[in-house]
Amino acid sequence: xxxxxxxxxxxxxxTRRGVEAVALSSAARAVEQVLTDGTLYQYAEHHxxxxxxxxxxTVYAVPLPDAVTNVVVRRVRHGGVLAPLTRDxxxxxxRAPRELDMALxxxxxxxxxxxxxxxxxxxxxxxxxxxDVVTREVPxxxxxxTVLADxxxxxxxxxxxxxxxxxxxxxxxxxxxxxxxNLKNVLIARDANGDxxxxxxxxxxxxxxxxxxPRVNDANLRRFSxxxxxxxxxxxxxxxxxDLLWLSATVDETIGTRP
Numbered sequence: 001x002x003x004x005x006x007x008x009x010x011x012x013x014x015t016r017r018g019v020e021a022v023a024l025s026s027a028a029r030a031v032e033q034v035l036t037d038g039t040l041y042q043y044a045e046h047h048x049x050x051x052x053x054x055x056x057x058t059v060y061a062v063p064l065p066d067a068v069t070n071v072v073v074r075r076v077r078h079g080g081v082l083a084p085l086t087r088d089x090x091x092x093x094x095r096a097p098r099e100l101d102m103a104l105x106x107x108x109x110x111x112x113x114x115x116x117x118x119x120x121x122x123x124x125x126x127x128x129x130x131x132d133v134v135t136r137e138v139p140x141x142x143x144x145x146t147v148l149a150d151x152x153x154x155x156x157x158x159x160x161x162x163x164x165x166x167x168x169x170x171x172x173x174x175x176x177x178x179x180x181x182n183l184k185n186v187l188i189a190r191d192a193n194g195d196x197x198x199x200x201x202x203x204x205x206x207x208x209x210x211x212x213x214p215r216v217n218d219a220n221l222r223r224f225s226x227x228x229x230x231x232x233x234x235x236x237x238x239x240x241x242x243d244l245l246w247l248s249a250t251v252d253e254t255i256g257t258r259p
Contacts, residue, residue, distance in 0.1 A: 008104055022100065023118035030064040031118045040120050040132040044073035061137050069136070071117050076131040094121055094131035099204035106206070109174040112167070112199040114138055138199060141189035148183070148237045157238065160188055160196050165247050167198035168224065169254035172217035175209040181220050182227030217255065221248055
């Protein structure tokens with residue numbers, strides 16, 4: 001293990017078997033141990049305590065070998081219409097380093113997003129690479145689509161949507177544009193008071209625009225609403241136009257009242 005000036009503070013570089021990885025200093029030895037035997041994804045996929053989660057591809061919740069760090073491990077994959085062809089193959093460094101940079105920047109802005117514990121980039125063929133990203137597991141959290149698939153009371157549903165509105169307002173006030181802001185990329189957990197709290201996921205493609213610019217909120221809301229309508233139509237989720245209108249109005253009100 002060797003620390004590099006290019007790595008963010010609190011992280012170190014880990015190199016094993018031609019693999020380039022960056023990990024939190026506290027988890028570096030555990031990551032190094034995993035990479036000695038294979039990839040991070042292989043470790044998670046075959047771990048006896050693995051819990052399978054489904055998003056863009058299958059991800060796994062597992063403990064690291066230190067037995068104290070609970071993480072979610074996923075293979076980085078393309079989205080969009082070309083995803084069936086490109087799958088998990090990237091030219092160059094992959095999007096994993098940028099995801100770490102964006103996650104740290106979001107955290108500094110006070111926007112909840114899971115902490116990245118490590119990422120690893122593996123040679124595939126020539127300049128082609130694959131990558132795994134390891135995030136700290138948020139306890140008892142589920143994505144918004146899964147939450148809305150439950151039979152919620154009216155008050156519980158409103159509380160979840162209020163938490164989502166707060167997240168969207170935070171993104172807008174910080175100028176954060178999320179080109180894939182869908183219901184699967186909003187994670188609902190509980191804060192210290194037991195109230196719903198929304199976290200943003202899949203941050204490798206987010207970018208920072210002008211803080212508070214109306215176009216930021218408009219773009220995020222449009223993308224989020226398209227996702228909600230699609231899942232309502234395809235999966236029968238309990239989110240109606242009235243809910244989306246209330247969500248939009250709540251975001252606007254939160255932005256307008258923020259000093």
